[in-house]
């Protein structure tokens with residue numbers, strides 16, 4: 001019997017001293033592998049008399065079980081140790097100051113996007129998104145602009161090659177198709193903003209073929225133009241960081257809103273090269289808006305007798321240009337590193353309403 005005890009002692013010591021998984025595996029094979037010491041021992045049971053087998057069976061099997069358990073425990077201990085070693089190796093001290101040489105900056109458009117998301121989150125709006133390459137159906141038709149309707153000419157559209165089924169994709173000309181996407185998948189009440197890229201065949205000092213819009217959509221049972229105006233006003237106050245906001249409403253036309261209103265905000269451009277908000281006799285164009293057209297609601301599966309809502313779509317780059325004093329929209333997207341350093345924001349200064357939007 002002492003042979004078996006010696007075998008057990010040696011095997012268990014090989015297991016407990018295995019320094020890594022490979023050593024442990026070697027110890028396992030030496031004991032329990034096909035030609036392992038314990039396997040060989042178990043094989044001898046076959047040649048024993050029934051009495052011998054009765055006596056030795058439990059001993060051999062008990063040995064095998066204890067060795068198996070020891071291997072599993074050692075394996076768990078090794079992998080925990082490996083994990084702990086990795087955790088302490090890869091530890092990052094987040095309290096260390098950033099490396100002085102990291103001079104990447106946040107692009108003003110990204111900054112403005114973060115500011116706007118913070119403002120509207122405070123007003124209870126979620127952020128919705130949609131793809132840049134959009135169905136013609138969502139960009140136009142479900143927004144009450146049927147095929148061949150003259151209102152399509154309002155947008156100089158980048159069309160994408162026809163699909164096999166004859167339908168066309170477009171680069172979305174506005175963020176309004178995300179109104180459609182939101183209404184198709186969400187029941188009212190709806191309150192979302194959609195900041196995103198939009199595309200039109202257009203390029204000069206104030207137009208870039210790729211630009212950004214800020215869409216907002218509210219659908220509920222009792223909404224009216226007054227609510228729309230309040231939201232625009234609150235947004236302008238927070239965004240331009242001024243108390244006195246004077247808005248001017250101009251009647252307008254969009255196929256997907258009725259009535260439609262364009263908004264301007266009072267500002268002062270009397271000092272050349274400067275713009276001040278909240279005072280003066282000039283007007284800053286914000287963009288279009290209106291009460292969502294009942295046709296749009298119905299096409300998006302919303303009962304227009306029970307629900308109505310409002311939407312707006314403002315030019316985001318222009319707001320960034322004005323707020324941060326960049327004169328030419330094209331420079332926004334040229335990736336000139338000198339421009340980015342000048343107009344960019346520190347990466348760790350996240351805009352919050354209580355911490356200040358743009359310090």
Ligand code: PHE
Nearest residue numbers: 174176288289290311312313
């Ligand atoms: N989508 C319109 C545009 O791009 C703006 C708009 C949005 C108008 C929502 C009304 C309501 O010009």
